[in-house]
Amino acid sequence: MxxxxxxxxxxxxxxxxxxxxxxxxxxxxxxxxxxxxxxxxxxxxxxxxxxxxxxxxxxxxxxxxxxxxxxxxxxxxxxxxxxxxxxxxxxxxxxxxxxxxxxxxxxxxxxxxxxxxxxxxxxxxxxxxxxxxxxxxxxxxxxxxxxxxxxxxxxxxxxxxxxxxxxxxxxxxxxxxxxxxxxxxxxxxxxxxxxxxxxxxxxxxxxxxxxxxxxxxxxxxxxxxxxxxxxxxxxxxTEFDVSDLTTLPRVEVNFTTLGSDGVLIDAAVAAGAKGIVNAGVGHANVPAATLKSLQEAQKKGVLIVVGSRVDSGIVTPTTMHSKSGFVSAMMHNAQKARVLLMLALTKTNNVMEIQRIFDEY
Incomplete structure (x- = not known):
């Protein structure tokens, strides 16, 4: 009472x-x-x-x-x-x-x-x-x-x-x-x-x-x-400074499911995305069609971060992803990987530098 x-x-x-x-x-x-x-x-x-x-x-x-x-x-x-x-x-x-x-x-x-x-x-x-x-x-x-x-x-x-x-x-x-x-x-x-x-x-x-x-x-x-x-x-x-910023680079998240294709990734690129975080299955795995669209996006200068839709765990670099020039999300979930990638893109477009950022933060 x-x-x-x-x-x-x-x-x-x-x-x-x-x-x-x-x-x-x-x-x-x-x-x-x-x-x-x-x-x-x-x-x-x-x-x-x-x-x-x-x-x-x-x-x-x-x-x-x-x-x-x-x-x-x-x-x-x-x-x-x-x-x-x-x-x-x-x-x-x-x-x-x-x-x-x-x-x-x-x-x-x-x-x-x-x-x-x-x-x-x-x-x-x-x-x-x-x-x-x-x-x-x-x-x-x-x-x-x-x-x-x-x-x-x-x-x-x-x-x-x-x-x-x-x-x-x-x-x-x-x-x-x-x-x-x-x-x-x-x-x-x-x-x-x-x-x-x-x-x-x-x-x-x-x-x-x-x-x-x-x-x-x-x-x-x-x-x-x-x-x-x-x-x-x-x-x-940190190395990030937003004191003079009025916006951040556009970064989109693609959520992978069984049978996913690359349509949403292609749409993100067309919409002007500077980066894409792909929430893959398991240890950042993706269907072949999704991988193809991610690789095409990377060739067009879009920075790709590969993570997982799983709530816990770490996504370390794999041979397939590193050969494609992708950044591994490490222990960041998709939404936090997006935050970090937006800020990273205010500093650099270099894949190795952005991988360093994901390792350190």
Missing amino acids: KLLITSLAYAMLLMFGATAAAAPAQAENAKPNIAILATGGTIASRGADSMALTDYGSNAGMKHLGIQTMIDAVPEVKKFANITGEQVFNVGSSKLAIENWLILAKRTNELLASKDIDGVVITHGTDTIEETAYFLNLVVKSDKPVVLVGAMRPATGLSADGPLNLANAVALAASSEAKNKGVMVCMNDQISSAFGVMKMNTTNAATFQSPNTGYLGYMQNFKPFFVSAPLKKHTYQ
Whole structure:
């Protein structure tokens, strides 16, 4: 009964925009300064009623909450840090574009460059949070904590997971242990690296896992307990700079199934793709017709990265692929390989150099 009352009270607070008073546990100037950048998504959504847990999208009249309403609804975040909030945009993550990424990255770098900001939390929809996290992991130029957080249930839903996720994310970003860990995703009491995290279930609250790398750590009583650290290059260690970019090279993903031909690959080339990530079967294997189209695309100057549709494992270079001049995706899934290839193509078109990038990142 108490849990139900708490969930309903939280939903009412968000619906009516009430402001709860925060009770800081310590002096304001003794706490770190954390900026929360809001982008929309389920964590900021409200459905028709508390039973609308998955059917709350645009067809159900979804409304997104503003950042200040979210902060006011979870006053506990102010126990861990001095909080500022900013609404960068307010859309579901399935609707985001490359231009949104660039706006978010530039604003994040501006904030982190300030001596008055100790870390950044970004609220984000879960559909593409792993892609945004990995993009930021490659272009943020600071060792200060950057934590992405979302929710699998809307703010007004019964047993909404957003409040605890947000409080954990702020506590993580405010902790000294989170420094120099790269961009992280904090959901369901787990801390994931941007490189390793994947959404593995369509609707379950425990959807985010790291099958290849394991979690970086766990949140317990609003304190991070790290068990590993990222070894791949990230943030200030990278060679990528988006400060002067307004777009990124077009890269498409081709998903391979039994009997696939090269029609979609040919269409991607015709549409002006500068790169193609092929999600093959098994260890990046493809039907003969698919291989032929990939080889033809490569001859036309399109950079080809071969990966797998399988959720875990590593795609190392094979003789067939290397002879064709293809780049192996290594441990990147198709969507993250696309992110890395877009950025790699801003630096070079050389196949060997791009293979080096996929090896190091």
